[in-house]
Amino acid sequence: MxxxxxxxxxxxxxxxxxxxxxxxxxxxxxxxxxxxxxxxxxxxxxxxxxxxxxxxxxxxxxxxxxxxxxxxxxANGGLPPDAPELRIGLLTTYPPLSYMVEGVPAGFARDLAEAVAHAAGRRAVFHADDSGPVLRSDLVEGTMDVLALVAETPERQAQLEFSEPGLEVAERIYVRRDGGTHPRGVAALSGLLVAVVESHASHQYLRSMPGQRVLPVSTPLDAVMAVAWGRADALVAPEPVVEHIIRRLPTDAPLEPSGQPLRTLRFSFGTAKGNTPLMAELNEALVKVRASGEYDKLYRRWFGGNVLSRxxxxxxxxxxxxxxxxxxxxxxSVVLLWRTMRLRRDVEAGTVATREARASMLREAISRQRAEQEAERFFALSLDPVAIVTQQGALRRVNPAWVRLFGFSVEEVTGHPFLDFVHPDDQDASQPLLVSGTNGLAGAAASPVENRFRCKDGVYRWLARASVALPEEGLIYVSGRDVTQRKEAELYLERQAEELRRSNAELEQFAYIASHDLQEPLRKIASFLDLLAKRYVGRLDSDADEFIGFAVDAARRMKDMIEDLLSYSRVSTQGREFEDTDMEKVVDTVLSDLGLLLEEAGATVDRGPLPMIRADRVQMEQLLRNLLGNAVKYRSEAPPSISIGAARAVGGGQRGGAWVFHVRDNGIGMKPEHFERIFRVFQRLHGPGRYPGTGIGLAVCKKIVERHGGSIEVESAPGRGSTFRFVIPDRFAGPTGSTGPTGSYGPGMPVVPDGHVGQPLP
Incomplete structure (x- = not known):
């Protein structure tokens, strides 16, 4: 057997x-x-x-x-002992392009760099490092001559000279096979967490794309493991690098490429900017290596597709x-081998499992150490105050910004209760940081709050802070921002606004009372002056008759001014509730009231379709009555021609929209420098002898429009008539509590051309 x-x-x-x-x-x-x-x-x-x-x-x-x-x-690869050195920088985080094996550089980049150096008659001396910025810094400082196979990017092209490409590979997206997302391109990565090797070409490429979430890692292996373990949704890296890592993992990595290749990366030799002679020498040596067949041999060895081809x-x-x-x-010894085979398999399986566990623990330890170092750097460099609080509610650590802001040294705050530094009136707002006072930690992030914190000099400063509790660590992390100036500005503005509201109310009340109470004495003055004029005109000398005429005319104009001032004050003090108002009926009422005036002047009124709006009907009638009256009063030699219409507003930033009304005439017009002046109280462009009135009518129009949340403006030119436009929003929370549009439309807002309503009328 x-x-x-x-x-x-x-x-x-x-x-x-x-x-x-x-x-x-x-x-x-x-x-x-x-x-x-x-x-x-x-x-x-x-x-x-x-x-x-x-x-x-x-x-x-x-x-x-x-x-x-x-x-x-x-020993020198066929080169003489005095052959010049070529100092080559080698990045060691990209297998099989370049990596370290037992402290010795290996990979395609290393072999190709050595072959190019020999072809150039130089002895290759390698300087390996796992940081690309460090290698590029050494190249600029002159401590090395060339970087081996650096990916060409626009940022690096501005810093380095690049040779002809030594390698061109495709850059791809990799995801988990069992994942639900399969992006087809860079645009589909929006919203996904993408793992990339920090400072490499893929990292720079994704950082230039808006809206990308990037998880920088140290090596391609970390990127593969981040996706395999679910810490990232996808990774972007050169295809040969990822495939090389997947083939050599001891367990099956559940990764697969997604979509088409993103782009082709060119890996070339890089020298310092302006080192043209060395770049020409490298290009010539690279041509020699390709012509000798050495390049193809190295390429098959590292990228041949299977292990034997290497x-x-x-x-x-x-x-x-x-x-x-x-x-x-x-x-x-086959019999002995057969008998020990089972034991050997068990030992090898245990060794592989142990090695994998050790490697996994080492990677986790390295990752945790890096995370702690990064957190420590951010903790120290942050310009905003940051603190760590224990589960008992005591301050464990504070960063330098905290010390600078509040003046307490680290020793003076460490171990003291957090709430001892909070203003007594604000301590209730700080309680959500802890559960049941200081007995336990909250399981979720507390809502951001603003509190006053005591400084060492006794002054309190406002701090807007957010906190998050980690029960497993027994700590609460608090991050804040000094908002003292903003809070003081807000309080100052609130006081000023309240003072302004009170002052406006008093002024309106004063204007109403003053104009109302002046009516009675002025009425007596006007009556006695009329009596004096009737009885004594012609009985005194001509100067007395002229003086009596001046006094009567002045009393009449004073009466008109007081009545107009009373009307102006009533816009705010006696305004009616907003209601659904049909502007067609408003125009009918105004035209009926002004019928005799329009008939005597021979005026024609052209009216377009008008909408239903939410407004004070009486004030809308007063507004149109003033505008139509001015169109007749300031007419030219031609018979007055008046146009009334409305159109939907375009733009303006309002939700819900607004209507733009216009009243156009063919009157005498005005110069542009008077456009703002005519809307002020008692401002007239002509003397009272030429055109009657007190100069308050347009001021009343402006106040009515502003009460409705809109604005009014004029377009005019001398001898070409005037066009008054006023905006009434669809909805506005007015001073009387009625609903309407929020905000207002300002002057110069684009509108639909006259005569073409933007949407059907209600």
Missing amino acids: AVRLGLCALAVVPVLLLLLLPQDFGCLGGWPGWAAHAPAGTAWAAEDSWRHAGAQTPSDSEPGGITPPVSDMR YTDRELLLAGVAFALLTVFLGA
Whole structure:
């Protein structure tokens, strides 16, 4: 039975070794200088670690397995000992492009950089680092000559000189196979948390896109694990890098590409800006490497698509010889191998599991350490005060901004109750920070509040703060912002607004009372002056008659001014509730009231369709009566021609819309510099002898429109008539409590052209 098993093993063992060789080849060889490869359970195998460690290949040994002394030429890759150095910067976070194996740089970028340096007659000296900004800084400072295979981006093109591309790869989106999102392009990533390697080309690309949520990580492996473990929704990285990591993970990573490739990344050699001679030398050497076939060999080794394609035909031949020798050796011990196979599998499974657990714990520890370092930096650099409170309600830590704002040193606040520094009147608002006083922590973020906090000098400052409680840590994190100036400004504005409301109310009441109480004495003065004029005109001299005429006319104008002032004050003090008002009926009433005036002046009125609005009907009649009366009063030599219409407002920022009414005439017009003046109280452009009136009619119109939440303006030119436009919003919360539009439409608001209503009339 044992003999049969041995014969079967002799036939099966070579096949098994062929399949296992690429991942464990170094462990099987007995050739001089061949170093052991990385264990199969690591994130990726170091297939060429012996090559980068400076070990000698089997082809360099003499027949019979005796290795001759290595000359200086041989040690320098065929270059003379005095060959100039080419200092090459190597980023070590992008397998298989570039990474570290047992402290030695490896990957396609490293091998291609060495081949280019040899083709240029230089000895390659590598400076490896896991930070791209550090390498670029060293390049600018001159401590190295060239960066190996840097992704070309617009930001880097402004800083570096780039060679012809050494590698072009596709950049893709990867998501979980069982996930519900499968973005097709960059636009579909909006709203998703995307993992990218920090400071790499993909990171810079996504940062330039508006609305992208980015999770920066240190290595591509961290990006893959972030998506695999559900910490991120997707990742963006070069396709060969992600595929290389997925193939070498000890467990199946549930990732797959989504959509089409985003773009093609060009990886090139980079030199300092202006180093044209070295760039020309690198381009020439890169052409030589491509022409010699060395480039294709390196590309197949690292990107061939399977593990065997990374080895040359010579290496595979030597592997075949090793297989034969090992087969003979294993044939003699096949029975022992068969008996121990089960135990070996168990040991290997346990070793892989242990190694995976250790690697996972190490990654978690590194990630936590980085997060703590970042949080510590933000804690120290924040310009806003930040504090950490214990579950007992005591201050555990405060940042420098807290110390600067309140004046207390760290020692003076550490361990003291948080509420001791809050103003007594504001402590109730701070209670949501804790549950049942200081007995326990809230399980969710507390609502933002504004409190007064005591400074060391006894002064209180306003602090707008937000807090979040973490029960598992037993801590509450509080972040605030000094809003003392804003709160003082708000309080000042509130006092000023209240004072202004009180002053306006008193002024309106005073205007009403003054104009009302002046009516009686003025009536007596006017009556006695009329009596004096009737009895003594012609009985005194001509000067007395003229003086009596002046006094009578002045009393009459004073009476008109007081009556108009009383009407002006009544706009606010005696306004009626807003109600549904049909502007068609309002115009009918006004035209009926002004019928005799319009007939005597020979005026014609052209009216368009008018809407139903929410307004004070009496004040709308007064508004149109004043505007139509002015159109007749300030007419030209031609008969008055008046147009009334309305249109829907366009724009203005109002929700609900508004109506723009117009009253147009062909009167004498006015100059633009008088447009604002005519809406002021007692402002007239003509003397009372030419045109009657007190100059308060348009001021009343403006006050009526503003009470309805709108605005009024005029367009005019001398000799071309005037067009008055006023805006009435659909809804406005007026001073009487009636509902209407919020806000107001300002002058210059765009409207629908006259005669074309923007929407059907109600």
